[in-house]
Amino acid sequence: MTVADLPRAGTLFRRTFRGRRGAASADFAEYLHDLLFTNPLYDPATGGVVHARSDGRIDSACFSVPMRFKVGERPIVAQLMSAFMSDADGAAGAGEITLRFRPRRVDLCFTDSASPVTKAHFIAASATIIPIQGLEWRRAFQPAAMIARRLERFAPGTSGLLATLAMPVDRLLRTLHRRFEAPAATGLEDFEMSRAEFVSLAAGFVERYRVRPDWTAEELEWLLAMADGNVTLGPLRILGVREADGRVIGCVVHYGGPGRIARVLNVFADIGKETAVLRRMFRHFDERGFVGAVGGVRPSLIEGLAEQRALTFRHRAFTCLSTRHPEIVEAAARNDIYIGGLAGEGWSRLMTDFR
Template identity: 30%
Template structure:
């Protein structure tokens, strides 16, 4: 499509058609698919063996709420010629704007195929069917290397910086123990915690305080709630050319869904203000004492990214978290480099596809708000164990 400067609203998105071929068909997800899709998800991403029936039921219920309760399903399933589930692609509808022009976006979440029933056709079929929809851009922030192999030939642009995860360590021993316990919940804490405390005592009890970044204004940190965060975040991201367009209470509803995630503790909000009370930055993170905090979203204005990051780290430390992890983004990298005990690793591919030249150029130049709430890592599918009580 050609991009103009009008402010017309997005066109209605019709469901992708049912696509048939000799290798199977692709159609929108239905209620009848949920149990099989949930079972495939747990096999591919959780490797769960215990309490499997309960986990399938809970995963299916969450998928129903995530993909079906909003009306017409955007998620897709591939059915092989024998009538069995061959693959699944989770899709959430979103709205963006580029310099005032409304755009329809598809956020791609879990993308999986069943190796027992699929012979290499399900993945390409799902992507091709998705691309037949009336979306202006397609994005994901959690693609694994298999998904990258499917998507790159289909002209998805990779955002290398956003593919990384940063980790700031407060107490090395306690953080290692927390990560081991999360991976193997059966490990006894009585064996891990004393060793962690002893290591941290030898290492100097606590890591160095975070660097304090200079700012042209005196700033102070203050806690805020979800409603205040939803009010202020859009104002702070207004300098991105390609940014979300949340309307009619959409952002508060999204934050309420994000707050259901359980793996890393409750969702907390905070911000920094100048002496006049003007909000200069805000953040949202999951955290609890003794655990690893997980950043959902951080946004600063102008030269205040560093002070916003300092406030985030201070809030997590004061809560008793042993460290914090978060997705990297271009405007945050200089501030991350100035902190001690910050490490980076590859966490998942962030990619965008669009046939609109102006959108592709904004992506290439990094002038896009992506990740966090404009991705799928905020969903329970990204981390939660559906088999636990």
């Protein structure tokens, strides 16, 4: 994919995922350019792919964002695959794109937002599926307001009315059912973590994994800057968690604010401190007036999530990967791989914006 392909690829994206025809907006065109061509790791070899017909129409495409990863101590450049798309008559082109990502051809390409159709293409390419990381948890603090917030997507401009109607319902529900109140997290405190501190700590929180992001300051700063643009989810914040002695044991990267649903990208924690970080996170959200919270499931978080009441799980998307390295497949099978959030697509405006 080249810069010259962006207008046609953007049109295909809008047609496929938004049901809209015609040229993309200037904002969307600028975002696609920034997403696909300003990454500090950008290289045409790990960039997006398009399939064009003889008349110049792009009938199939797949975006790609390069990310540094480590397999043990060996660095590789992985490819986050995004927006695999094709027209109804683009099956041949989609098939050709799929062949480019067969395991024998790539160090690691992956997606944590695959639809059933995209999953089918990955399976056709002999890829690996990571089932548990396709799950999402949802925690309600003010259940009526949380439902109202979700309804806004289908009824724009009704947020004020819906919030007003939800308030007395939530007061009654929280009085009758203490399950909506997040339990206290004693011996812990939270704080607003600076970007500089987060950048210095993030890589350390994922060192336990055999296959993990190999974040540099430059790459993380680019990711955070891109994530900042996803304003439909609210402001991007980093919540630090520390023990009484001041030792930082984890942090949470999330969107949202009071009266909104927190969208949690990542929960980072020292080994054995995952439940403590989750307790403080949920308590913080409840105390600050968030109506609910949602985030991705990781095996290390299951115990802490399971102790929360008013929390449910649902399937969100498929997490798929393709790699020539057997050790990555083996690591994925035992959940010894870190994918998701900033090491995934949850921060991208393609997931939530440009409706």
